[in-house]
Amino acid sequence: MNEAILEKLKVLAESAKYDVSCASSGTTRKNIPGGIGNAQGWGICHSFTEDGRCVSLLKIMLTNNCIYDCAYCINRRSNDLQRATFSVSELVELTIEFYRRNYIEGLFLSSGVVRNPDYTMERLVRAIKDLRTVHRFNGYIHMKSIPGASEQLVHEAGLYADRLSVNIEIPTEQNLKLLAPEKDHASVYKPMSFIQQGMLESKEDRRKFRSAPRFAPAGQSTQMIVGATSENDKQILQTSAALYQRPSMKRVYYSGFIPVNSYDNRLPALKQPPLVRENRLYQADWLMRFYEFKVDEIVDDRYPDLDLEIDPKLSWALRHPEVFPVDVNKADYSLILRIPGIGVKSAKLIVMSRRYTKITGSALKKMGVVMKKAQYFITCNELPVHTVHEASPEYVRKVLTEKKFPKSKQTDQQQLSLIFE
Amino acid sequence: MIVFRYDKTYEGLLTAIFDAYFRKTFPDKLLGTDDIEPMFAEESFTVITQSDKAARVWKSLEKKLSANACNMLTYVWLSEEDGSDELLFQYIRKTVDSKRTIETNFADEVVLKVHKLAMKVSKERLRMIQFVRFQKAADDVFFAPVSPDHNCLPLVIDHFKDRFADQKWILYDTKRDYGFYYDLKTVTEMTLETSARFSEGKLDEALMAEDEKLFQQLWKTYFKSMAIKERINPKLHRQLMPKRYWKYMTEKQ
Numbered sequence: 001m002n003e004a005i006l007e008k009l010k011v012l013a014e015s016a017k018y019d020v021s022c023a024s025s026g027t028t029r030k031n032i033p034g035g036i037g038n039a040q041g042w043g044i045c046h047s048f049t050e051d052g053r054c055v056s057l058l059k060i061m062l063t064n065n066c067i068y069d070c071a072y073c074i075n076r077r078s079n080d081l082q083r084a085t086f087s088v089s090e091l092v093e094l095t096i097e098f099y100r101r102n103y104i105e106g107l108f109l110s111s112g113v114v115r116n117p118d119y120t121m122e123r124l125v126r127a128i129k130d131l132r133t134v135h136r137f138n139g140y141i142h143m144k145s146i147p148g149a150s151e152q153l154v155h156e157a158g159l160y161a162d163r164l165s166v167n168i169e170i171p172t173e174q175n176l177k178l179l180a181p182e183k184d185h186a187s188v189y190k191p192m193s194f195i196q197q198g199m200l201e202s203k204e205d206r207r208k209f210r211s212a213p214r215f216a217p218a219g220q221s222t223q224m225i226v227g228a229t230s231e232n233d234k235q236i237l238q239t240s241a242a243l244y245q246r247p248s249m250k251r252v253y254y255s256g257f258i259p260v261n262s263y264d265n266r267l268p269a270l271k272q273p274p275l276v277r278e279n280r281l282y283q284a285d286w287l288m289r290f291y292e293f294k295v296d297e298i299v300d301d302r303y304p305d306l307d308l309e310i311d312p313k314l315s316w317a318l319r320h321p322e323v324f325p326v327d328v329n330k331a332d333y334s335l336i337l338r339i340p341g342i343g344v345k346s347a348k349l350i351v352m353s354r355r356y357t358k359i360t361g362s363a364l365k366k367m368g369v370v371m372k373k374a375q376y377f378i379t380c381n382e383l384p385v386h387t388v389h390e391a392s393p394e395y396v397r398k399v400l401t402e403k404k405f406p407k408s409k410q411t412d413q414q415q416l417s418l419i420f421e
Numbered sequence: 422m423i424v425f426r427y428d429k430t431y432e433g434l435l436t437a438i439f440d441a442y443f444r445k446t447f448p449d450k451l452l453g454t455d456d457i458e459p460m461f462a463e464e465s466f467t468v469i470t471q472s473d474k475a476a477r478v479w480k481s482l483e484k485k486l487s488a489n490a491c492n493m494l495t496y497v498w499l500s501e502e503d504g505s506d507e508l509l510f511q512y513i514r515k516t517v518d519s520k521r522t523i524e525t526n527f528a529d530e531v532v533l534k535v536h537k538l539a540m541k542v543s544k545e546r547l548r549m550i551q552f553v554r555f556q557k558a559a560d561d562v563f564f565a566p567v568s569p570d571h572n573c574l575p576l577v578i579d580h581f582k583d584r585f586a587d588q589k590w591i592l593y594d595t596k597r598d599y600g601f602y603y604d605l606k607t608v609t610e611m612t613l614e615t616s617a618r619f620s621e622g623k624l625d626e627a628l629m630a631e632d633e634k635l636f637q638q639l640w641k642t643y644f645k646s647m648a649i650k651e652r653i654n655p656k657l658h659r660q661l662m663p664k665r666y667w668k669y670m671t672e673k674q
């Protein structure tokens with residue numbers, strides 16, 4: 001390794017940074033004798049960028065050369081930008097040395113398309129195969145499958161990667177065609193099915209032979225760009241919900257559109273990426289994955305877009321006052337989860353503790369319930385009755401949106417605080 | 422007011438519990454051996470730490486509590502927070518006195534406090550796992566200085582031992598001036614004679630391995646280029662990665 005690699009790293013990291021789908025969760029793997037590394041099922045963030053995103057993996061491109069010309073992508077063919085390519089051995093050494101210093105959990109490898117999808121895919125696979133077989137690396141590996149790659153190569157990738165992803169990028173075919181004329185949904189959905197197929201087969205084999213190889217044990221993920229095209233939140237979330245129907249799909253990521261090619265007039269002119277909307281989509285996604293919400297409870301024809309002022313759970317509660325107030329001493333766990341101001345953690349504490357004693361308002365507070373919100377939606381004996389019915393949904397909405405956002409703090413609250421109760 | 426004195430060790434605390442039940446008097450206050458006597462003490466008893474007594478108390482706790490709750494007690498002890506020993510004393514006493522396990526009764530103030538303090542330590546343990554940065558020294562040992570608020574180094578040893586099994590490393594707490602050394606086989610506790618030199622968070626350049634500077638530079642470069650300038654958010658950044666850890670983090674140096 002020498003100084004020249006600094007420049008390459010800079011170029012290829014710059015080129016990779018806009019892909020947001022790179023958490024390191026989903027696999028637990030012990031180290032092997034003589035090997036380096038392990039993986040934690042819950043994922044570890046080793047650093048945070050100045051914009052507050054987790055750095056868990058070395059997110060890098062093998063090359064930022066590309067034969068395609070997708071409008072939303074900084075690496076598109078028609079952009080005049082510095083290009084660079086790693087050799088496989090450079091990439092492997094960089095990963096191992098960063099890992100040894102505890103900078104990262106592993107590697108997230110993607111690439112521009114050079115020559116053709118399979119040619120590119122083959123080189124990506126060689127890199128991760130080297131890491132696993134030559135260097136006995138047990139850290140996390142997430143590889144982006146190249147759209148249009150053949151089944152055989154996707155299959156080989158699955159033997160070495162923890163997670164594979166293929167990005168949808170644009171939720172509807174029509175808009176994708178508009179912005180990425182060389183791509184279509186089929187080239188995305190096909191490798192997605194290969195991955196799913198591989199996972200299911202491997203599961204089946206492992207039932208018979210314990211030693212059968214694992215295939216992408218952390219499943220697959222995908223990413224959608226939000227705000228580059230005209231889709232509403234309903235279309236986006238329905239796409240996600242359909243994807244979550246697949247047993248292999250673990251995460252859908254939402255990436256607020258950042259105008260990197262501002263001169264392209266197929267794209268909207270934005271002053272700022274739609275961060276609040278992106279945040280709301282993540283919250284809605286959480287509701288589907290952890291709060292037992294169905295997609296049409298969150299968005300429907302009457303409310304096709306998420307409310308930017310309040311989080312989707314509060315928004316649902318205000319549209320459904322008939323469900324409330326909920327008695328925290330009696331209601332089912334799943335109903336308690338629906339109370340604004342109560343998160344998964346406090347819901348669990350409540351259900352466990354009420355076997356011992358009646359839960360009081362002050363106990364709720366100590367368990368981390370945000371009473372400012374929750375008070376309108378619960379009863380627990382001694383609380384003064386002042387529910388959403390007496391106060392009216394409009395009033396509750398007003399109170400809860402008013403002082404919460406002093407102007408100066410607004411930008412900070414806008415992004416990626418997934419802690420909503 | 423009844424005062425117990427003990428040597429401020431975990432074993433000592435457990436011994437104190439044994440003695441309290443044996444004597445049937447329970448302390449209102451726990452003091453270190455050399456602490457000043459409070460004015461209203463009617464009775465002062467000095468605990469002599471005995472590992473067999475401590476072991477008996479621990480054993481009976483293990484019978485009554487889940488492994489998780491037992492871990493929690495250790496975490497609370499390692500928190501080193503003022504009054505955490507008295508809190509543990511109350512918790513253990515409640516456990517011993519109650520027929521049913523109390524560990525999930527979070528409506529009880531002591532139970533909730535123990536839970537919360539343990540979570541705090543557990544959070545910092547996680548931060549060690551995230552934010553520890555190793556620097557490779559000329560003798561091929563990977564060295565990482567830290568100074569956590571709570572004494573949580575012992576809680577991360579297993580993690581690093583499994584993860585970095587094929588490299589020698591030292592994790593060193595510069596605040597408490599002790600650390601752990603892994604020699605490819607076992608981990609041993611140790612104290613460095615020259616620890617003052619690492620208080621800045623960096624290994625002396627003369628002690629670094631040949632490539633070390635380059636890799637630090639590469640990491641810094643990478644870290645910088647990852648930030649998306651349209652989204653910069655310093656407050657969120659500090660919240661996720663508190664400033665007090667920056668001193669030892671290569672990308673922030």
Ligand code: SF4
Binds near residue numbers: 068075
């Ligand atoms: S194929 Fe990928 S790298 Fe190439 S222009 Fe499209 S999005 Fe960018």
